[in-house]
Amino acid sequence: MQHTFIALVENKPGVLNRVASLFRRRNFNIESLAVGRTERPDISRMTIVVDCQDKTDAHKIEANLYKLINVIDVQDVTHKPTVTRDLALIKVKASPEQRAEINNLAAIFRARIVDVAPDSVIVEVTGTEDKIESMIELLRPIGILEMVRTGQIAMTRGSYQGERRTPGANGNGWYERDPEEIGLAEF
């Protein structure tokens, strides 16, 4: 099944490459990967969706991410209440007569038409994977010319935390640590 991980990483050059390289090296399949800034300038946040065979796979992914020096925290939010969003821009072939139909569809999905050209429109839709997939299915018969998606981003609701199942790894508070060794931590 698909697992969704949130990883906080140091905002440094090459970190995305390290993460991507790790997934290749350990033979995990990335379904989607979204990276962006956070409330702290020194930290980036990744939302990674991976297809896992079982729980052991999820553990392996988490534990291997921690092997990267620049990875600060990893949580698996798959089974937690989350808000997840994907954004798609879809360019649809549209004669002036078809615009109304597309407009109606967009209204149902609370999507927006963000560009109108003589023979096409661009629809912007945000939401869960499911919602975007359904929208695409309905637009397909009209004629999709181009499409781009950002990949999923996720955030847990309220005070929920994702699962941190890697004992002893950074920041999960599972294990006592020698204070002298970790005197450097503030995160």
Added chain:
Amino acid sequence: MKLSGAEILWECLIREGVEVVFGYPGGAIMPVYDAMLNYPIHHVLVRHEQGAAHMADGYSRASGKVGVAMATSGPGATNLVTGISTAMMDSSPVVFITGQVAAHLIGGDAFQETDVTGITLPITKHNYLVTRADEIAQVVREAFYIARTGRPGPVLIDICKNAQIEKTEFVYPEEVRLPGYRPPIRAPREALQRAVKLIENAKRPVILLGHGAIISGAEQVIQHFAIKTQIPVAMTLLGLGAFPASHPLSLGMMGMHGEAHCNLAIQNADLLLAFGMRFDDRVTGNLKTYAPNAKKIHVEIDPSEVHKNVRVDVPLIGDLKAIVSDLLPMVDEYDHDEWLQQIAEWKAEGDARSIMNWPNDGKLHTAHVIHDLWEMTQGGAIVTTDVGQHQMWAAQYYFMDKPKRWITSGGAGAMGFGLPSAIGAWFAHKNEEIWAVVGDGGFQMTAAELSTAVQEGANVKVAIMNNSFLGMVRQWQEFFFEKRYSAVYLHNPDFVKLADAHGVPARRVTKPEEVRPAITWARQTPGPVVLEFVVEQEDAVYPMVPAGASLHEMLRRPIRQPQS
């Protein structure tokens, strides 16, 4: 005071306690080599960068300190790659420093430009590309810290030429700030109690000791633990020496070429205590049938090793020494007489020590040579090896009683490791006896380092087990490919003349009775010496668990009639 980046590098290396650097200069690292002349660090000029990497690795394994190897950009750096991956697989703390073209040239395919951080990304614990002089102090400090802490490993620093030349204020960083790097130390009480419960209930327990025992310096506390609980100890290839081979509780080496009684004990165990080992395929055989009735406790510092190959019942993540020290007062003295008796019976069917009773059939067997070497050095030498048959025989017949004296390429299985790692070990222990036991194939991969040994006066004895074959591949072709020998015969040079050309005293040994006098002569001759043993060509290493077979399905050592 303003210093150049190159000077800052050496200032930092000195503060890290570096005494010796193994390297090879070139265009993109010339400022570093120029600055080196002003600093009291000894530089060893190797003949190939792979040699530098293995030397730094051997130095590190023998001393427990961080080794340092240095090379220029492009081919200099790529020649290090085999050595970097060897250090990675065997968790050796080595800092690699490479020169890089100037920062403004990066990405433009400049002369001797190679994407070294890209190439080494999956085979280093961490790596850095330094483009400015003011980054150097912080990066070097971090690199050494990362290399030696947690699960140690290689860290590479690629320094652009402009960063070596630029001058900047030298400020040595007081502390390392790595928010994403906090190696675990101790396991929680609750988890320890679960482990103790398993130990209390075990009737047939076995301790599996790996390299982690040596890295964490846990040998003493593990010995107390094993004696107190009366649990026998099996070792991985890299764990040899962590527990004295001569101790009655020692089962010797486990795995593909492990002792039969050791593998049988593991397969019949009801509890495995895996201490600082990672259930490599060479020690488990077929995972589906591995120790089927055993509960498993895994003490390991790297969380990604837990449940990787073998699902365990109680993982204890942290430093092995700290965790076993915590466990020791929690366990009682147990009586496993019945279990130890059973193992003794398996052992009586024939173990490595039975070689002492083998008849002299007039042929020169590698096993006998190793055994003679062990006896004559009273098991006290530092032994390094290459990879292959001679490595397995050395593991089986050089009974190691002490840690950090058995230096071999385990995970990576890098041929050519033996001679350079021995030279590296000599820099760690100049007064110890050091033997590089190598095969004729592996020796020729890094034989050029004989020159380095001579130039440095390294007191390293090289024992070449020459069977004119790539022996282990030949053995597999014999067993599993219907003896269709493919590309395994070596037409070798005259090794005595080769040594002679280097100014290294050498002798060739062809008969069993010549072995001991030759070893005596080598030990009495100062400086590097080469002994070529012309051994049986088609000997096979036993016992052997064929790849993919279950651990108890061994091809046993052929029984030979004891000498009357």
